[in-house]
Amino acid sequence: xxxxxxxxxxxxxxxxxxxxxxxxxxxxxxxxxxxxxxxxxxxxxxxxxxxxxxxxxxxxxxxxxxxxxxxxxxxxxxxxxxxxxxxxxxxxxxxxxxxxxxxxxxxxxxxxxxxxxxxxxxxxxxxxxxxxxxxxxxxxxxxxxxxxxxxxxxxxxxxxxxxxxxxxxxxxxxxxxxxxxxxxxxxxxxxxxxxxxxxxxxxxxxxxxxxxxxxxxxxxxxxxxxxxxxxxxxxxxxxxxxxxxxxxxxxxxxxxxxxxxxxxxxxxxxxxxxxxxxxxxxxxxxxxxxxxxxxxxxxxxxxxxxxxxxxxxxxxxxxxxxxxxxxxxxxxxxxxxxxxxxxxxxxxxxxxxxxxxxxxxxxxxxxxxxxxxxxxxxxxxxxxxxxxxxxxxxxxxxxxxxxxxxxxxxxxxxxxxxxxxxxxxxxxxx
Ligand code: IZC
Ligand code: ZN
Numbered sequence: 346x347x348x349x350x351x352x353x354x355x356x357x358x359x360x361x362x363x364x365x366x367x368x369x370x371x372x373x374x375x376x377x378x379x380x381x382x383x384x385x386x387x388x389x390x391x392x393x394x395x396x397x398x399x400x401x402x403x404x405x406x407x408x409x410x411x412x413x414x415x416x417x418x419x420x421x422x423x424x425x426x427x428x429x430x431x432x433x434x435x436x437x438x439x440x441x442x443x444x445x446x447x448x449x450x451x452x453x454x455x456x457x458x459x460x461x462x463x464x465x466x467x468x469x470x471x472x473x474x475x476x477x478x479x480x481x482x483x484x485x486x487x488x489x490x491x492x493x494x495x496x497x498x499x500x501x502x503x504x505x506x507x508x509x510x511x512x513x514x515x516x517x518x519x520x521x522x523x524x525x526x527x528x529x530x531x532x533x534x535x536x537x538x539x540x541x542x543x544x545x546x547x548x549x550x551x552x553x554x555x556x557x558x559x560x561x562x563x564x565x566x567x568x569x570x571x572x573x574x575x576x577x578x579x580x581x582x583x584x585x586x587x588x589x590x591x592x593x594x595x596x597x598x599x600x601x602x603x604x605x606x607x608x609x610x611x612x613x614x615x616x617x618x619x620x621x622x623x624x625x626x627x628x629x630x631x632x633x634x635x636x637x638x639x640x641x642x643x644x645x646x647x648x649x650x651x652x653x654x655x656x657x658x659x660x661x662x663x664x665x666x667x668x669x670x671x672x673x674x675x676x677x678x679x680x681x682x683x684x685x686x687x688x689x690x691x692x693x694x695x696x697x698x699x700x701x702x703x704x705x706x707x708x709x710x711x712x713x714x715x716x717x718x719x720x721x722x723x724x725x726x727x728x729x730x731x732x733x734x735x736x737x738x739x740x741x742x743x744x745x746x747x748x749x750x751x752x753x754x755x756x757x758x759x760x761x762x763x764x765x766x767x768x769x770x771x772x773x774x775x
Pocket of ligand 2: 435679
């Protein structure tokens with residue numbers, strides 16, 4: 346009898362779900378036509394115990410099956426949309442200050458890399474981040490994490506890269522580690538000491554990179570970061586420098602990520618494929634050959650249309666070509682104080698629809714199961730399936746097309762993180 350398999354007590358039943366996107370059944374990151382699969386169940390219910398999903402199915406079946414079970418808490422989803430928590434697979438979470446003064450320069454037409462060349466941009470955030478204490482950085486990061494959570498994001502990746510010295514990079518990573526232990530958000534850390542060349546190393550990029558390589562063993566040993574990333578870009582780090590740096594990172598035990606072909610197409614995608622990187626991010630200028638090579642190598646493309654939008658770029662990544670060539674896509678905010686100051690993956694959905702020409706089903710995959718793969722968390726999160734974490738969003742929306750369609754506002758009603766209600770009525774709970 347099925348009933349005998351039920352626990353006698355469960356923590357939570359979410360019922361009366363109009364549309365449930367389970368995203369279940371993926372065997373790896375979804376690509377090509379697989380990105381249209383969303384595991385849709387209409388008129389659905391979910392059961393949860395000990396922070397994990399027990400099962401999801403048709404409301405009628407679940408309610409009948411759990412008729413004699415003690416249910417500690419029930420949530421009526423009022424016929425609305427329910428999905429897995431969103432996953433933001435590329436953020437620069439921890440930084441000091443802000444860069445609103447650059448908005449005027451942008452409006453006047455000054456390019457992003459010119460601002461950096463003049464000691465602004467990333468380098469202005471580096472000066473602030475070096476000056477702030479760990480606690481100041483942590484307080485600010487918590488504010489951003491709370492915004493993300495209230496917008497439906499339940500797992501993120503967070504990069505260092507605004508320290509650019511041993512001490513300040515380790516400070517940023519220590520902040521991430523403390524947040525991991527204290528905030529409901531799941532956070533995966535990336536060491537991005539190779540984000541820019543600091544002023545004191547101007548003209549000596551190799552020496553600077555060596556000083557960052559010197560931190561690898563300590564970061565791995567103290568479990569401060571799982572991934573290593575580099576800004577492979579004209580005027581920042583070349584393909585050769587990136588290859589050498591990432592090879593050393595791989596040897597030290599990091600999984601690899603790259604800011605590749607973000608502004609100029611210099612061969613970052615080909616390098617990502619050659620190194621077997623887990624992800625290559627941005628890819629505005631990725632060549633057709635690079636896209637095919639990444640698909641072969643099993644690299645995931647992390648696309649950040651918010652950055653194209655905010656840099657006023659005419660270029661957007663060629664998502665349709667990527668999908669046609671079986672390259673799996675994740676989407677992300679690129680949350681940072683310069684090229685993408687937003688925590689909202691809901692805005693990213695709209696930009697992905699309008700400018701990457703991605704379909705809503707593809708967008709939901711790119712922000713759930715594929716993003717989970719992009720941060721090596723696919724065993725725990727990214728779908729509503731038995732045994733996975735109960736990271737669930739109840740939206741104030743009738744269906745999954747509605748979120749990318751109605752843009753610029755927050756559609757979240759409730760967020761459930763590992764079985765616990767953390768956002769209600771769009772607001773963070775104490
Ligand atoms: O602070 O400008 N592109 N890194 C590479 C960034 C943007 C972040 C920033
Ligand atoms: Zn970035």
